[in-house]
Amino acid sequence: MNPQATESVLDLFRLTDSVAVVTGAGSGLGAGFACALAEAGADVVIAARRRDRLDAVARSVTERGRDCLVVPTDVTDPQQCDALARAAIDRFGRLDILVNNAGVTHAAPATRERPEDYRAVLDVNLFGAYWAAQACARVMGPGSSIVNITSMLGLVKSVLPQAAYSSSKAGLIGLTRDLSNQWSGRKGIRVNAIAPGFVDTDMIGEMSAETLAAFLHDCSLGRTATQRELDAAVVFLASRASGYITGSTLAVDGGTSGH
Template sequence: MDAPLPDTGSVLDLFGLSGSVAVVTGAGSGLGAGFARALAEAGADVVVAARRRDRLEQVAAAVHDVGRRCLVVPTDVTDPDQCDALARATIEEFGRLDVLVNNAGVTHAAPATRERPEDYRNVLEVNLFGAYWTAQACARVMRPGSSIVNVASMLGLVKSVLPQAAYASSKAGMIGLTRDLSNQWSGRKGIRVNAIAPGFVDTDMTGEMSPETLAEFLRDCPLGRTATQREIDAAVVFLASPASGYVTGSTLAVDGGTSGH
């Protein structure tokens, strides 16, 4: 069981990750690349995992620029053996594994009556099964006080404008997985398990949308805009750090109020 934090020092110190080692899956681009850099800025050494080594090397360079160590481990999270190898490589390199950010994911949009079985299975294999295999592997070597942050989506909480049964199913499943793993591991292992549910983020994907399509997506967002990468980074660092030491089994919606609208 994780011990409570002492009521001393600056509250800002609780958000630091100095001396920690964080694993980020899906770190080759987008949100995952941003998470890797943000965790390094908070003081963690980082292990970056994704399928393409060339993209991971670019992210590793950004982590090194912050002054932290970085290990590149090409990984297909749909293969439990590769997830085990990721955890082993982290322990061999750093001797510890304190934070896992389960970010690997793919999306697919198709009308439910026309979605091919292989497309639906692929989304579930990466987004949900992959998160489970990686959490399993990392939890076997994590020590009390560690944290797992699952990257879900507001589409696990609310309806989508597009027909996205596979993606919505996978993200709703990740929220359920978060609750169950927290129930299993928080008390027995001292590993906190939480999720974030981001809304639409200002990325290359949203940049390719027409203004009309983006406006439709944001119609139910009280803040009326997309999130920035840094706003999602801050939520991940919070859940990864001692600042959230009494938070487990929760899903933090970072969606401009959409899911509460």
């Protein structure tokens, strides 16, 4: 009999006694990911540029019975990413999970997009994810997991002119594959990504019905994703339940990228 067969399959999803870092955790998806990881049993280190937003998220994490460390961080600065990883080790003695969620967007016609705007998006979405992964991988042990939050726009065309955002997210998918190849076998660190589709957030309230319909035109499910659906994907890739998955990008987009 397989000795692992005595363990409940649900136990594979538990993150009890793990320590997770979430970047871009001050609001939106990142705040939700921090709370979901805490619900699964992890202590959480939350990072973003604005301290005031992080404090509110920290209260939500501790309400779920887990410890939370607030570390204001600008992921575009490699030294601040190093300090973030060190803070996790100093506080908890270990670091098991990184959720690379920090991101910004910009929409402009390609012939009118300013160089500084294009660079600013890549600086956070792609370079920032790399610096955070570098810093955390230096202190992570075997069995750890990095989850990069990319986008379906790294896989399919955008309704809006978003060259900077789309290229940064496509680059993050390539980075995921390469870091997995470098670290999974040698260091025992799995590296995966999720590519969310259009998510039910506050931005929907600012969007016209026509634009929303255009975004959902190729979505097989015909609706936006919920935060909890993305939470479940992050917990899955962070946990032992995905122990034989690395270098993969999981599309959580209602079937949009399947067209």
